[in-house]
Amino acid sequence: MAAQPLGKGRRPLRLVHSSDVHLGAYEGSRDPYLGSLAPRAEAAFQALVEMANAAAADALLLAGDLFDHARVRAETVARAAATIDAFRGRVFLLPGNHDSVDETGLHGRHDLAAMADNLHVFRVPAGETVTVAALDLTVWGRAYRDAEPGFRPLDGLPARRDDGWHVALAHGHFLGENAAAGRSLPIEPDEVAAAGHWDYLAFGHWEPHADVSRGGTTAVYSGSPLPRAGAPDDPGRAVLVEMDGDGVRWRLHPLHGRDDARR
Secondary structure (H helix, E strand, O other): OOOOOOOOOOOOEEEEEEOOOOEOOOOOOOOHHHHHHHHHHHHHHHHHHHHHHHOOOOEEEEOOOOEOOOOOOHHHHHHHHHHHHOOOOEEEEOOOOOOOOOOOOHHHHOOHHHOOOOEEEOOOOOOEEEEEHHHOEEEEEOOOOOOOOOOOOOOOOOOOOOOOEEEEEEEOEEOOOOOOOOOOOEEOHHHHHOOOOOOEEEEEOOOOOEEOOEOOEOEEEOOOOOOOOOOOOOOOEEEEEEEEOOEEEEEEEEOOOOOOOOO
16 A cells, blocks of 8 residues: 655545446347346446445546447446436546547447536546545546547646645556556556656556556556456455545455455
8 A cells, every 4th residue: 555645734535446347248148147247247336336435435436447338228328327326426437448438439429427417527538637626636537539549548647736635547558567568558657656746546447456556656456346257256346545634545445245455
């Protein structure tokens, strides 16, 4: 767990960070296993929002690929919006490579923000900053657009606006020491290390959880809330982030069962 003593004088915040739910995956498949994935994803998303409410979280961060593809059924999108609307805090949704903001992509076809009053969807591929004064919180994200080759998720991360909490969402592939060359949606270690003026980087695109903090910057992949493949007893997890006068701390939080995943 990374911690930074940067929170003096700011309003304490509690955030829940998740990604890669892939709602609508294999809808209607006749294969017994594949056909089970769509309802499992919806159940995991419901459990995620219930956990965020139980934790009294101020905001829910969804770092890409909430949906699996552009042809997800309209009723699945409507159920997702209703689940989001049931969260008692603010929700920030970053489109990923599976649910891009292209005109033919899911977010080009559906306006989720019009369906859930507490939701902000990042739709600007060049990057967009949102400030919620009541939470002392600024959130930034670059919406993925499939039509833009060479898309870099952290490109254009701006300077801090004020002394409030600053959180950036990014959906991409962290290029660690053993990363293969030529990966799409690259996030360089140097980019992470240089982003220390932001308090927390909420990453998506990897289904496993990972801590990729560098150079004093807290950067975390939440992983998917779905149980791991081949591990039916896995509870599924999200990341619970605490921001207060002692700095920034996070821990894995199971969506079912006891809280035994502290970091």
